[in-house]
Amino acid sequence: MARDNRPTLQPRPAPLRVPAAYWTLVAGFTICRSGCVVVPFLSLYLVRQQHFSAADAAQVSAAFGAGWAIGPGIAGWLADRIGRRPTLLVTLSAVTTAYLLFPALHTLPALTAAAFAVGLLFDAPRPAVLALVADLVPEEARGRAYARLYWASNIGAGVAGAVGTAISDRHMTALFYVAAASNLAFAVTVLIRRIGTAPRPATPRKRPDSPATGYQALLRDGRFLALTGLTLLYLCSYQQVLFGLPVAMDQAGLKPSAYGIISLINAIGVVAFQPLLQPWIDRRAPLVVCATGAITLGLGMGANLGARQSLIGYGLAAAVWTLGEVLFFSSVMTVVERLAPADARGRYTGIWASTMGISALIAPLISSAALDSGGPELMWTTSLALGALAAGGLLALKRRIDTTPTVPEVVDLELAPSRT
Structure with a gap:
């Protein structure tokens, strides 16, 4: 790999x-x-x-x-x-x-x-x-x-x-x-x-010196499982944009249309930031970019603490967490692809993508528990902590991958995908 x-x-x-x-x-x-x-x-x-x-x-x-x-x-x-x-x-x-x-x-x-x-x-x-x-x-x-x-x-x-x-x-x-x-x-x-x-093919020839590909091999791939778990941490913070932010803005006395404005800022930010950041992203290791995105997302979520009843405050915070979103999602699939054997790319990307649905189940529980126990302050502090934990874990994963011997990938021509 x-x-x-x-x-x-x-x-x-x-x-x-x-x-x-x-x-x-x-x-x-x-x-x-x-x-x-x-x-x-x-x-x-x-x-x-x-x-x-x-x-x-x-x-x-x-x-x-x-x-x-x-x-x-x-x-x-x-x-x-x-x-x-x-x-x-x-x-x-x-x-x-x-x-x-x-x-x-x-x-x-x-x-x-x-x-x-x-x-x-x-x-x-x-x-x-x-x-x-x-x-x-x-x-x-x-x-x-x-x-x-x-x-x-x-x-x-x-x-x-x-x-x-x-x-x-x-x-x-x-x-x-x-x-x-x-x-x-x-x-x-x-x-x-x-x-x-x-x-x-129904019975593909396995690569030399590599484990059989499939879910059993995937579940033994500690580096990929670590990346998937860290992605879930990141997403549990990120999903508060959908589940926690509307409630917090409502409790702050802002109209529902205010959340629509934040969503618009996010959409414009993604379209504007990604091309501008791409040269910087291209020159850095993907996991470093992902970690930067995770901590930036966390800081953006934490910035909501200072927004209070201000739409401008929430808008400025949105610009920060949107930056974290762009950095993370622009690079994470590169890491997944590098860890995945060529004939198991679908399974690797499928398991990784399932974190989006899982986080959509977990994130509302986090936001509701935090809002009930400590209000928006606890929810945003928790989101900041999740982003920081994900960032630290991603940097640790990079060090682990850097020190793990690489198995040369031998491509079986019978398995090589057509370039249609």
């Missing part, structure tokens, strides 16, 4: 040159992300449109979160087992169907089951997409390729926020049709442009 043993400073990289299929993949994934309009409004849809209680809405949302926690792991296994392209087509078609069926359901058990299915599927394309980037892009350009994908997907997320806000007041059911259309558009792109790699 490759290791993150680059010096802190490196020469300026050459311009990004990647296959055309990579740009098609980025465009398709951005379209898919631009339709992620259901999740932010799911609870509101259940309460306003379906007339369920807040407790019932929480039950349905919890089912969604449970599906999200396990979906990427299953999808990652599929990406390695049947191939990237079939996995994308299956998951995108399935989630399109789930979105179309959701508005026709009206009982709590049916909606709970449907929410679990949507959670299972809505982020399932991600492992195949991330694995495909490594398949398509030369190693020296992968870091920038992942960063560009992250940047483009955030443009899609910004579009999703604008679309969702525009249509949610009058046509909330239409949110599901927008989500279905965006996933269908990505599926058609994959189908027509033949994006993807060939399936793995």
Whole structure:
């Protein structure tokens, strides 16, 4: 396995040159992300449109979160087992169907089951997409390729926020049709442009001097498990943007529209910061960048302590934690890809991506417990501590990887992915 043993400073990289299929993949994934309009409004849809209680809405949302926690792991296994392209087509078609069926359901058990299915599927394309980037892009350009994908997907997320806000007041059911259309558009792109790699052979030849790839080997990979755990710590702090910040701003007497302004600052910040920071990111080891992002996120969360009742204060804090978001997510996939064997990239990215769903289950528990026990002050202090712990752990992981002997990677030509 490759290791993150680059010096802190490196020469300026050459311009990004990647296959055309990579740009098609980025465009398709951005379209898919631009339709992620259901999740932010799911609870509101259940309460306003379906007339369920807040407790019932929480039950349905919890089912969604449970599906999200396990979906990427299953999808990652599929990406390695049947191939990237079939996995994308299956998951995108399935989630399109789930979105179309959701508005026709009206009982709590049916909606709970449907929410679990949507959670299972809505982020399932991600492992195949991330694995495909490594398949398509030369190693020296992968870091920038992942960063560009992250940047483009955030443009899609910004579009999703604008679309969702525009249509949610009058046509909330239409949110599901927008989500279905965006996933269908990505599926058609994959189908027509033949994006993807060939399936793995049923009995692949193992690399010399390396363990058998798969979940058993993955679960023995201490470095990858450490990275996954540290990512979860980071995300438990980061997810307070979704779960803790709206409550804290409401308790401070700010209007709901104020949170929309913070979300807009975040979206603009990601789009603006990422290209500006990329030259700095390119010249530093990925885990150093991730650690910098984690502590910056923590400091941004801690800065909310000084915001009190000021929208300007929350906006300045948002600029700081957005910077931490950009640094972390622009680099972390480079580390995952370097730790993953070529024929297990789907599983590695799937397990890593599952931390997003798991953190969405844990973060609300942290924020509610902190708010009940010590108010916003305890919640933001806890978020700062989580960011600091993640940063320290990431730097320790870098030292561990730097001192671990590297096993030369021997590529079996029968396993090498096609460059379609």
